[in-house]
Amino acid sequence: MTINYKQKWVQDLPPPGGFPALEYGRQTPKMISGYKLFGATFLIMGVGTYIYLRGRIQDLQDDDVERVRLSKILPIVQAENDIMFLGAAHKNVYLTRWMPPIVNNNGLYRFIPREYGAQKETTHHH
Amino acid sequence: MEQYTRAELLMSVDPIWSICERSMYAFEKCKIEKGDDPEVCLRYAIAVSGCTQKIMQELTKECKQELDKAVHCLEENNMRSVKCDKERVDLSQCFKLKSFEKFQ
Numbered sequence: 001m002t003i004n005y006k007q008k009w010v011q012d013l014p015p016p017g018g019f020p021a022l023e024y025g026r027q028t029p030k031m032i033s034g035y036k037l038f039g040a041t042f043l044i045m046g047v048g049t050y051i052y053l054r055g056r057i058q059d060l061q062d063d064d065v066e067r068v069r070l071s072k073i074l075p076i077v078q079a080e081n082d083i084m085f086l087g088a089a090h091k092n093v094y095l096t097r098w099m100p101p102i103v104n105n106n107g108l109y110r111f112i113p114r115e116y117g118a119q120k121e122t123t124h125h126h
Numbered sequence: 127m128e129q130y131t132r133a134e135l136l137m138s139v140d141p142i143w144s145i146c147e148r149s150m151y152a153f154e155k156c157k158i159e160k161g162d163d164p165e166v167c168l169r170y171a172i173a174v175s176g177c178t179q180k181i182m183q184e185l186t187k188e189c190k191q192e193l194d195k196a197v198h199c200l201e202e203n204n205m206r207s208v209k210c211d212k213e214r215v216d217l218s219q220c221f222k223l224k225s226f227e228k229f230q
Contacts (some may be wrong), residue, residue, distance in 0.1 A: 016148045017200070039146075062206070062208040065208055066206060066207060066208060068147075069136060069139055069207050070136070071131055072143060073135045073136055073139060075153050075154055075174055076142070076151045076174060076175070076178050077132075077135075077215075078127070078157070078171075079153060079170070079171035079172075079174040079178075080129065080171075080175055081164075081170055082164035082167070082168065082171045083127065083164075083172065083175055085164050085167070086164055086165060086168065089159045
């Protein structure tokens with residue numbers, strides 16, 4: 001191993017202008033502004049609400065269309081039901097000796113609305 | 127009298143109403159004016175039923191494939207006819223092309 005003693009020896013020195021100042025203080029990550037977080041939250045919520053309401057309105061409109069179509073087959077079903085009823089053996093069961101059970105009308109029963117069956121009256125055409 | 131399912135009737139609403147509209151209105155008018163007694167409006171009920179039967183027989187005869195497709199679609203989509211507009215339009219178109227002239 002040969003060493004070239006004629007070369008110029010240079011000592012390690014700081015860069016020109018010196019080293020940058022050491023950051024010896026506490027280092028914290030850069031924070032996002034609170035207003036931005038607030039805005040982002042409401043933006044996301046707004047988009048979700050828009051998507052939900054759009055689907056809901058579409059569903060309600062579909063329901064309306066469906067109801068119109070069902071109302072169009074109503075007279076058909078009604079007519080068929082009438083004919084089948086008149087063709088069937090229908091008779092008034094209250095002409096027999098069987099009596100409906102008596103409901104106590106003096107108690108709290110009278111506060112129950114009629115459609116819940118408390119004071120049920122059955123009507124027959126024949 | 128043959129009874130048709132709700133799916134079949136719902137899908138053939140347009141063909142039926144294109145022919146039987148007046149009898150339907152007459153029947154409903156009678157029902158509104160004279161109450162729900164089946165014997166009072168029997169003439170109108172028979173008219174509605176007979177007209178519907180004729181159309182449905184025609185549909186099952188001439189447009190069997192379209193009708194079956196439409197009914198299948200309706201049953202697959204939870205009886206929601208909004209999802210089956212294409213099949214319904216196909217059925218109406220078939221009726222219009224093949225059978226509408228016979229009922230004029």
